[in-house]
Amino acid sequence: MADPLLTLTRAFEAAIAAAFGAEHAATDPMIRRSAHADYQANAAMALGKKLGRPPRVVAEAIKAALRLDDVCSKVEVAGPGFLNLVLRDDYVARELAATAADPRLGVPAARDPETVVIDYSSPNVAKEMHVGHLRSTILGDAIARVLSALGHTVVRQNHVGDWGTPFGMLIEHLIDQEQAGEGDLSASDLTSFYKAARAKFDADPAFAERSRRRVVLLQGGDEPTLGKWKSLVAASMRYFGSVYGRLGVTLTDADVAGESLYNAALPGVASDLEQLGLATVSEGALCVFPPGFTGREDDPLPLIVRKQDGGYGYAATDLAAVRHRVAAIGARRLVYVVGAPQAQHLAMVFAVAKLSGWLAPPARAEHVAFGSVLGPDRKMFKTRGGETVRLVDLVDEADDRAAKVLAEKNPDLDEETRARVAHAVGVGAVKYADLSNDRIKDYVFDWDRMLAFEGNTAPYLMYAHARIRSIFRKTDAKPGDAIAVTTKEERALALTICRFGAAVEEVGDTLCPHKLCAYLYDLASAFTSFYEACPVLKADDDATRASRLSICDLVARVLARGLDLLGIDAPDRM
RNA sequence: GUGCCCGUAGCUCAGUUGGAUAGAGCGGCGGCCUUCUAAGCCGUUGGUCGCAGGUUCGAGUCCUGCCGGGCGCGCCA
DSSP, rough: OOSSSHHHHHHHHHHHHHHGGGGGGTTOOOOOOOSSEEEOHHHHHHHHHHHHHOHHHHHHHHHHHHOOTTTEEEEEEEEEOOOOEEOOOHHHHHHHHHHHHOOOTOOOOSSSEEEEEOOOOOOOSOOBBBBGGGHHHHHHHHHHHHHHTTTTTTEBOOBBOOOSTTHHHHHHHHHHHTTOOOOOOTTSSHHHHHHHHHHHHHHHHHHHHHOOOOOHHHHHTHHHHHHHHHHHHHHHHHHHHHHHHHHTOOOGGGGOGGGGGGGGGHHHHHHHHHTOOEEEEEEEEEEOOOOTTTTTGOOOOOEEEETTTSSOOOHHHHHHHHHIIISSSSEEEEEEEEEEEGGGHHHHHHHHHHHHHHOOOEEEEEEEOOOOOOTTTSOOOOOOTTBOOOOOHHHHHHHHHHHHHHHHHTTTOOHHHHHHHHHHHHHHHHHHHHSSSOSSHHHHHHOHHTTTOOOOOOOOHHHEEEHHHHHHHHOOOOOOOOOOSSHHHHHHHHHHHHTTTHHHHHHHHHOOOOOHHHHHHHHHHHHHHHHSSSSSOOOOHHHHHHHHHHHHHHHHHHHHHHHHTOOOOOOOOO
């Protein structure tokens, strides 16, 4: 109830029903923020058309039926039939106080909570985590946090690449290393490990042959081979865990559901598709041709479930995962945080899952597609040497750069605090840069821009938060219950605060975290304007001071909570 | 060839699901620190929303066709 939008919407629905009959009660009043007032209602135009009456007459009728005396100070018809709404100051203050008293800060609890599976991050065992994993990991984690905050049951699924033909050579290489007494897997560099195995595979035919035999042993369930495989997986999981820890990502070992998890289910997927009459053998491979998908020459496009050689492709694994998530986990919403290039593949998987009945309403799947991270040259982000950028190196550089800026801007921080704050600022900047752009688009990775303290950046939001915390370090006064809204800056700030819940809810619907970023930037901007114009500790009187302290405290809580939902820390000082 | 995505100020990006005069930041120009963090604030400059049609009271937003760029399109994941 802390969002005036909800109160207004309800009042309009009642007014429309009263003026035009109950059959129009469900008409969306279309209340939006307005440059001409606090809000505007746009329903009269559409309603006028439906009723065959002039929109302005309809608007007047709605206005006459509205009961908003204690909410609005002004309601007027404008233009072709807009209803401009100005809220009463005391009403705004009441709503603000209600938000301040609400532990959820206005974030609604889902009326119909669901179990949501979120598939994200998905690095490969025995390989380094690199920028290619950044967006899935960051976006997925933010989405998980937001849906969880909205009251849904979130099940994280880290679909790690822990199976496939490369494991033959990796295991053989591991054996070689152990025999040479170099078998310290935990300390070894994953990149060089993988590259060394790859190099040997390409250069040494005997090694390549051993590797191929090893794949067969692995797939056959040979115990010693499985043991080696498990130690490779375990080493990688420890490594991933350390990267997630440094990034502040919530994924744990308990969330791992790698490709190998579905191995046993793959023959069943294939045979069930055959029995359903969906799959046919084409060029030796078992394929499903879902309607509506064509390739070159208008040929039907196959989803290859089983390859010519009898092995199962990733399509089979993806289908088994859908089945598992719906049937075993009980998911109603399947979210895939996967790059945009895989749109067609996923669309086909979803189509087949629906045809087979494994994905049936109310369960549904959504592809949260995202673009690439680009370098300054607008091509895929690489190091100067043309190598892929490791996530650990990215975090190191973020720490360094943030520490440098911090040392310059605030030399008063002690060493330990500075390191802690630098990490929060550095990693926060990287994450925020990723989250604040519309995910479907590519974006250019630019250290200077993301670490800038002006504009829509993490440091700007954090700075606003830290300034508020600084105020409270300078006083013993506690925020009280009474809030008054008088100046135009207080008013603008108050109305912005009230939108928090709607902003979070919108991210839950659209799975577009940049909408929450845009909101938080609005909030921080509104706060800094207020901060410049309205003295808090030096307010004219005690009542104003207490009220402004309450507003400050509330802004700090919303900023911190909003950033937390994005997976970003908000330090108390910086 | 075909499918999907993108095209908004000099640059980087928003645009509340079709609403009034398209908004921010950077850059440029001009102001504001004896006062809570100036890492900031205020003002100003700057647009044929890729192009052309269409749908309607109303289109940056929806539909069609072009132009330009990116990414997919049978056994890698």
